[in-house]
Amino acid sequence: MRHYENLVIVKPTLTAEEIHSSIAAIEEVITSNGGEIATTDAMGMRKLAYPINKNERGYFHVIYYTIAPSAISEIERRFRINEELLRFVTIKYDTNREIAAWNKLVEKAKKGTTAPKAETEVAVEETAVEAEAAAE
Amino acid sequence: MSEKRKYKKRFCKYCESKVEFMDYKDVGALRFSLSERYKIMPRRLTGNCKRHQDMITIVIKRARAAALIPYTVTRKAVVTAPFENLK
Numbered sequence: 001m002r003h004y005e006n007l008v009i010v011k012p013t014l015t016a017e018e019i020h021s022s023i024a025a026i027e028e029v030i031t032s033n034g035g036e037i038a039t040t041d042a043m044g045m046r047k048l049a050y051p052i053n054k055n056e057r058g059y060f061h062v063i064y065y066t067i068a069p070s071a072i073s074e075i076e077r078r079f080r081i082n083e084e085l086l087r088f089v090t091i092k093y094d095t096n097r098e099i100a101a102w103n104k105l106v107e108k109a110k111k112g113t114t115a116p117k118a119e120t121e122v123a124v125e126e127t128a129v130e131a132e133a134a135a136e
Numbered sequence: 137m138s139e140k141r142k143y144k145k146r147f148c149k150y151c152e153s154k155v156e157f158m159d160y161k162d163v164g165a166l167r168f169s170l171s172e173r174y175k176i177m178p179r180r181l182t183g184n185c186k187r188h189q190d191m192i193t194i195v196i197k198r199a200r201a202a203a204l205i206p207y208t209v210t211r212k213a214v215v216t217a218p219f220e221n222l223k
Contacts, residue, residue, distance in 0.1 A: 007161070007202050043161070049206040058203065062161070089202045091160075101157035 001066045003093040003102045006030075008079070009058040009086040012045060019059050022084045027063060029078045035067035041109040052086045064106050146183030150192075158191055160198035163205060170196065173209045 008026055010019050027037060043060035052058070067075075072090065079088045093102040149168065158165065169177050169184065169192045176196055179189045199205045 009203065048203040049200075050203060052203060087201070087203060089160075089198060091198065097156055101159075105159065 001036075002069050003066050003099050004035075004064075004072065005091040005093065005102070005105070006063045006065070006075075007089040007091075008061050008063070009048075009052070009088070010061065011084050011086055012055055012057040012059060014059075014084065018084075022082075023061050026061075026079070026082070026085075029075055030063065030065055030067065033067065033071040033074055035065045035071065035075075038064040038066065038106045039109045040064070048086075055086060058086050062109070064102065064109065148183060148185035148188055150188035151185055155188065155191075158195040160195045160202065161204065163199060166192070166196055166199060166205065170205070174206050 008023075010022055014022065027040070030037060041062040041064075043062060045057055045059050048056060048058050076088070076090060079085055093099050160166075169182055169189075171177050176193060179186070182189075184192065196205070200207050
């Protein structure tokens with residue numbers, strides 16, 4: 001079993017429910033191939049640094065998991081077929097130092113579902129709305 | 137023999153803070169080694185050591201693939217998207 005991390009970008013044109021169901025489908029692909037998901041981190045809707053397939057925004061989701069190395073090619077094949085994904089990035093954590101970093105990242109992701117640096121515009125707007133409501 | 141050192145002695149910022157691992161999702165930490173146009177800054181300008189320069193190069197390329205930072209910035213985009221916007 002080896003430690004991996006996958007970042008997936010889901011199409012922004014889907015509704016919130018469709019995004020959730022597609023992410024559940026993505027996680028199902030990992031678990032059905034014998035992977036164990038340690039934690040997930042929803043970075044939320046973000047602006048892309050450059051347009052991908054004419055999309056300016058995307059829903060970022062990070063999955064930390066352990067899986068046998070041979071299953072990765074199958075997972076990536078399934079991801080390529082999935083039309084709801086704009087992009088995915090698979091990172092391998094191999095050396096002891098990297099695995100320690102992986103554990104730290106998992107703990108960090110478990111504490112807060114969204115890292116403070118990964119705060120989205122939507123989340124900021126929500127807090128602003130809440131602040132306004134509290135002021136009233 | 138009596139040559140004086142022309143420049144301040146360079147030191148590796150990452151060695152000083154003992155960085156063992158860099159996360160490609162932490163875009164704010166990559167800013168130091170990126171130019172205004174999101175090129176990777178050379179070692180002779182930043183003073184990074186070889187080991188940390190290799191690390192940051194890999195991490196920046198991952199962040200580019202993940203659309204967290206752009207590959208290139210055109211003249212138009214430099215004006216409309218200053219560095220601070222991307223975080």
